[in-house]
Amino acid sequence: MPGITREEVAHLARLARLELKGEELDHFAGQLDDIIGAVARVSEVADQDVPPTSHPLPLTNVMRADVVRPSLTPEQALSGAPAQEQQ
Template identity: 60%
Template sequence: MPELTRDEVRHLADLARIDLSDAELDHLGPQLNVILDSVASIQGVAGDDVVPTSHPIGMTNVFRADVVGECLTPEQALAAAPAVEEQRFSVPRILGDEQ
């Protein structure tokens, strides 16, 4: 795999909106090349007959079915509330007018 040039490293830094000094560009170039070589070696492991997966084992849905059951009426839900206003819980205001 061809190595990244200093201009390519600078371009990547610009795309990421990272301001790098000349010393940092010289330092990061070889590190990025090692990362790219590692990714290239991993890409060669899987053959064409291997199906890409996101997990090593199959995933199943563990959620229960969404079934409507018995519900409280508004009056039952608000019966023990300390303050009620227009069939809603009334709570102290925590934000001022600056919302």
């Protein structure tokens, strides 16, 4: 697979509104090659035998018990609110 060229790095830099010098273009081209290589290796992982997971532990709807407790009356809840005219 051909590596990232200086021109491609310069194009990406223009899109990101970055000003890169010649030596920086070479440096970032090498780094981007390394990143793309790492992503390619990850994509080669055999995923056919691995089921998709959203969480490593088999937890389903872990919630506290719904218990009715005493609460404020509407008058108590609104006691600190500003007064409002009845309509």
